[in-house]
Amino acid sequence: MTEALVPHFSILLVDDEPAWLRSVSLTLARAGINNILTASDSREVPEILSRGQVRLVLLDLTMPHLPGEALLTMISEQHPEILTIVVSGMNQIETAVRCMRLGAFDYFVKTVEEDRLVTGVLRAIRMLELERENQAISDRILSNQLRHPEAFVNIVTADRTMLGIFGYIEAVAVSRQPLLITGESGVGKELVARAVHTLSGASGPLVAVNVAGLDDTVFADTLFGHVRGAYTGAEQARRGMIEEATDGTLFLDEIGDLSIPSQVKLLRLLQEGEYFPLGSDRPKRLKARVIVATHRDLKAKEEQGAFRRDLFYRLRTHQILLPPLRERPGDIPLLLDYFLAEAAESLGKKKPTPPKELAQLLATYSFPGNIRELRAMVYDAVSVHRERILSLDTFIKAIGPAKEQPPPAAAQDHNLFSGLERLPTFGEAADLLVTEALARSGGNQTIAARLLGISQPALSKRLSARG
Structure with a gap:
């Protein structure tokens, strides 16, 4: 099996000393960096860079033909997307400062410990990879x-x-x-x-x-x-x-x-x-x-x-x-259908038909166990299922009695009665809420009671009082 190239772009080592090229190549390979090109003749560099594979260059300064500083200037001007690390035999602050001004990403002396050079290369790779990933994220957002x-x-x-x-x-x-x-x-x-x-x-x-x-x-x-x-x-x-x-x-x-x-x-x-x-x-x-x-x-x-x-x-x-699932209520019908098919196949049964009120009932529940809890509920219901239409009873038992929920954020920020000329009485407001809950639940009192945050007996009592 061919070994994967790391990083995804090529790193070019430029030096007129073949022994140094071999040494640094082996050092980087031990650090897991194997996508490496080498050039012992500086005149080859412009043509290599023109292929577009290189994003990082390790460059010696003192070379015949094209000197390192001339190459550094050329790379900065013609290939601004490429980072250059200068690796020089000269331990001079003035030279290092001049290289940084010409656009070098970093500067190392050849006598430095190999670990420091590898760390510098890894830092440059990480910057280039993050730059690529940020661009990819931007492209996805736009598309x-x-x-x-x-x-x-x-x-x-x-x-x-x-x-x-x-x-x-x-x-x-x-x-x-x-x-x-x-x-x-x-x-x-x-x-x-x-x-x-x-x-x-x-x-x-x-x-x-x-x-x-x-x-x-x-x-x-x-x-x-x-x-x-x-x-x-x-x-x-x-x-x-x-x-x-x-x-x-x-x-x-x-x-x-x-x-x-x-x-x-x-x-x-x-x-x-x-x-x-x-x-x-x-x-x-x-x-x-x-x-x-x-x-x-x-x-x-x-x-x-x-x-x-x-x-x-x-x-x-x-x-x-x-x-969490409670912030994705629109996914409940999709997940319900998916898990019903999965459970039926797993248990060797025909996929049951869920009652139309089931998704609405589940939407009233907060699902502290999220999707895993919904899956377990469905498997439990299908395991005891006998008729063509799936029973609500298993789900009602699993989710338990309704708990009082905080009002939606929109209701907290906006007073629903602020534009009314006459405020409804408590009785009128309660009747309106009951009517709306029954409409949303398709007439199912169990679901309507959960929507209102009250027990089903309390809802039945109110409905009886309305006549």
């Missing part, structure tokens, strides 16, 4: 169209907010930066992670790990693996989940429950791009996209000192907040 709707086939929705999230996912799916997915339990965070993985085009698998409840040692062993003899009972070496996800996606669910020591390990993994299997002193490279998810409020945990600030900001480079 307002999905290019790959098939990637979201398992996420049932017609909600405008969700469709906007799909556009954002398309824009950041190919990024190598972490992705943070937040939202209440049951909103479908893993489905979103799988859509991102599909759109990334990664050749490797998606490996999902729920890290909730893992202590620091188990977390490290699960992710990093271990060598033989790493601890008592480690009779065989074991690959960690990071290695299992090579060239694919590592999805860490419930990241908000990680202990502080485990957070430190995750931060180092993301920053350095490498890790040590337990019992080993030889590092391995991270070769997977990392996606994390949580139902926790990480900002609140960070303010409380329960989540590291540096990790929090490292994770939120790209962030998705999934809305």
